[in-house]
Amino acid sequence: MLLISTTLEVARFAGTVTDDPTARAGSVSIWWAVVAVGLLAGGFARSVALLRYAGIGLLLIATGKVLTYDLAELSPAVRVGSFIGCGLVLLGVAAGYLRVGSKRLENTGEKGGVGGGSAEDDLPG
16 A cells, blocks of 8 residues: 555656656656665565565566566667666666575575575475
8 A cells, every 4th residue: 555655656746847758657667666675675674585575576567567668668779778777777686685695594594595495405315
């Protein structure tokens, strides 16, 4: 509910700043990405996997929206720059996720990857 109300507020504010519908759609996508990163950070800070998964899911939705809807009306040059920017953001989030997750595993003494455990843990004997 909070995400919906803040999304509507971001879209309303963007509409007062510019009349460009592409800018309004882009501002909503940026807001969703910011909230997703906040969920990831909160999930790591409080050791709550559900928050991290929600952050990843929201980031995937925001990325899908950017790549399918927001970039449709842009010129090819701006579209290429947007693809590069979106890719850099995703790489940054992935690198941060791995770095924080690895430190968390070192501190708790767990074994396996960031997701917890490994394929060898499932093998008998």
